[in-house]
Structure formats: structure tokens, C-alpha cells
Amino acid sequence: MNTLRAFAKAEGRKWRRHPLSAMVRLLCRLSMAVTAFALLYLVGDILIKGVPNLKPELFSLHFTTENQSMLPAIISTLIIALMTLCLALPLGVGGAIYLVEYARRDSLAVRLVRLTAETLSGIPSIIYGLFGSMCFVTALHLGLSLLSGALTLTLMVLPLILRTTEEALLSVPDSYREGSFGLGAGKLRTVVRIVLPPAMPGILSGVVLAIGRIVGETAALLFTSGTVASLPKGLLSSGRTLSLHMYVLSGEGLHIGEAYATAVVLLLLVMGMNGLSALISRKIGGKA
Template sequence: MRKRKGNKIIKSAVFFGSVRLAAAVTLGILALLLLFILVKGVPHLSLKFLAESPENMGKEGGIFPVLIGTVYVTLTSVLIAMPLGVAAAVYFSEYAGKGRLVHIIRFFTEVLAGIPSIIFGLFGFAFFVVFLGMGWSVIAGGITLSMMILPTLIRSTEEALKTVPGAYREGSLSLGATKWQTVVKVILPCCRSGILTGLILGIGRAIGETAAVMLTVGGSLKLPVSIFDSTRTMSLHLYMLASEGLSQEKTYATAALLILIVLGINWLAGFIGRRLTKE
């Protein structure tokens, strides 16, 4: 009897020890990754780095055109995906019944969310760059990314719409407003911050995306002027620097900046989301 009990205690100790170890390894390695890149990269960040043009393919100088390219591509994708995503979510949550057709559309949205980014890149290349003749450009990359972030936007907007109490809808409808008036004047204003959260998450995803962008925006280091110019985003720039081993310093700086921006964006989304739940 006593021996069995001792056995059990040892087993417990081993089990909890290994769980603790697993947790420590997981958290430790993720922290190491962040700290390593930030510690090596942040000291090389400066206003000069942000405001200057790159020289020697990025070996020297800054990343100004890359920043502008990133903003361009991201804005394009969000401007296209946002109206579509919100409209789709409004349809799903306010208009659609439980019909077969709706079920099928939902299934395809899930499929779209699961497609790997390189496939989006291939498609963007075949369709926008070649078939529609856009060439490697901001617009080709932007539309490709908008397709990628669409499911995120639909899902988060729908979640937000769900939080609006049914009484609001009934109140508005009983006052004689039409369904559309109810949506525009009552429901959407109620879940502004929820929609904003989804928008910010979409932006974060668009900025971090590389594979899809690689095959659609080209990679020019010139300052893009029109949306039909080729450009390079930050994540693509990081890949180019890393794969060509041009400059350790610039690579770490770019990686650190990318991490800071993406973490900042996701933190902001979380912050707004938490405020939403308090409301």
C-alpha cells in the first residue's frame, strides 16, 4: 500500500515536472526569438534609417521607399477588402437565413481562410499580373492581399454584429425604419470598435505577408508613385536582405521594425477588443 502511494507521488512529480518544462521551453523560446531580434535590431533603428533611400540593393542607407510601398500595398488591400468584408458579414448576420446556399458560401469562406499564401501568390501572378496585364505592381499585390484578409474581416465583423442586442433591431424596425436603415443607422454604429478591431488585424496580416506579395509586387526599390508601379514591402525586403546576406545590420533593423509594427498593431486590436467587451 505504502509503496503504491510512493509510486504515485513520484509519477505526479515526473508529470508536473515535464509539463512545467514544456511550458518553460515554449515560453522561453518564443521570448528568446523576440528578444534576440529586438536586441540586435533596435540599436540600428534611427530616423535616418526610416527616412533615407536604400543604396547598393539595401546594403546601405535606409528603407524609406519600402515603408511607402508597404503603406501603399496595405492600404490598397484594406480599401478593397473592408467594404466587401463588412457587407458580407452584414448579409450573413442580418439577412441570410439558414439555407443551403448560405451554408455553401460559409464553407467557401472557410476554404479561402485556409489557403496558403504561396497559392494566393501563384494566383495573383497568373491572374492579375499576367492575365489582366497589371504587371508587377502595387495594385496586383493589393488585390491579392485583399482576398487573403477577407475571411478575417468577415469573421471579426460578424462577431461584432452578434454583440448588438436584438432589442435595438426591434426598436428601430418598430419605429418604421427599413432593414437597411436599421443596419446603417443603428447596428453598424453600435459595433464600430469591433469592426475596427478586425480592420486592424487585417492590416497586421497584410503587413506581415510575404509569399503572396513576392510573386505579385515585383520587388523594385524605387519609390512607387502610381499604383501600377512595382514596389517592395517590408517583409519582402527582409526576405531579400536575409537571403542575399547583404548586411547583417540592416537585416536586423528591418526585422526589429517589422516586429515592433506588427506587435503594436495586434496590441492595439486587442486593446480595442477589450474595451469593446467592457462596453
């Protein structure tokens, strides 16, 4: 109470002496308040209207027109996320190792890779979807399938994993490498045994962010993984992820309750991923 009164007093003095400054500060505060309000309103709206719609039937293994179950979509999401990570993780981490440990810091190759990675991360997802449908679906004859979707998403999350791994590797002190070389270890052994383990948390937080991107993606999957709602039979069969499921439900306009429920699951997933990533980075911060 006392701090509040002191705060009000200081504010009052400021308004009298420097009205313009006080006004600018108020505008800044208002902007942040509007932002926070927008997010809290969105999350609150979806949780309040969505949680009552979370019925156990929605997690049945079979999708029917009467029961728009989301479990098949959850399973498709998991499969796509797993496949994407299996492809993007080795490429991203390997690439980052080359950039940081092997290549000269300012060589042409490094600059080219950086430039293209930046370009990739700026390309909108609908362009990835368009590319995926031309390349994987049509040219490689993979059809509308989980595999096509995962391949498309691999390109999309590759720059994210590359960049976070690069940062993690760069933060490992050079004395580690020098110590390892001094003891007679080769380059490869130094990288795998000495440099990679301390960089692991950084890489992991990149992976978690990538999972968040994959779970939330819609436009890139619409024309690559397709929108079949039932349980996928294999990697070459079509299946919709949770986000796509939600897009289809809200487009039809008949299943608003189910769409709200799906939104809750999506939102919780994304919140969980964000929390996990923050936890991991705090752990790194604590160690250093």
C-alpha cells in the same frame, strides 16, 4: 517569500503522494516555459542585435546600394495596406451584413459562403501568390505592381474581416433591432444606424489583425508586387513591402545589420497591432 515556501511545500507533498500527477503537471509547465522561452529569445535576439543597427540613414527617402534605406519599403507597405483595406473592408463588412442580417441562418447560400471563407483562410500564401501572378499580373496585364499585390492580399484578408464582422454583428442583441423596427425604421436604416455602431469595435479589431497579416506577408507578394526597392511612382509601379525588403536583404547575406534593423521595425509594428487589437477587445469586454 512565504507564498514561495508554501508553494514548494505543497509541491513536495504532491511529489511524495502522487508522483505521476506531479510529473504530468511538471511536463505541462515545462512545455509552456519552452514556448515562452522560444518567443522571448526570438524577440530579445532581434531587439538586442537590431536596435543598434537602427541608424537614421536607414530612413532616407532614396534607396541606394550603399544605403539600403527602408523608408521606401515602409511607404510601399502603407500604400498596399491602405489599398487592400479599401477593397477588403467594404466586401467583408457587406458580406457579413448579408449573412447575419438578411439571409436565413441556415440557408444554402450562407453555408456555401461559410465553407468558401473557411477554404480561403486555409489556402497558403504561396498559392495566393501563384494565383495573383497568373490572374492579375499576366491575365489582367497589371504587371508586377502595388495594385496586383493589393488585389491578391484582398482575397487573403477577406475571410478574416468577414468572420470578425460576422461575430461582431451577432453579438449585438436582437432587442436593438426589434426596438428600431418598432419605431418604424426600415431594414437598411436599422442595420446602418442601430446595428453597425455597437459592432464597430469588433470590426475594428478584425481590421487591425488584417493589417498585421498584410504587413507580415511575403510569399503572396513576391510574384505580384515585385521587389523593386526604390520609392514607387504610382499604383502600377512595383514596390517591395517591409517583409519583402527583409527577405531580400537576408537572402543576399551582405546586409545582416540592415536586416536586423528591418526585423525590429516589423516586430514593433506587429506588436503594436496586436496590442491595439487586444485593447479594442478589452474595451468591448468592459462595456458588456
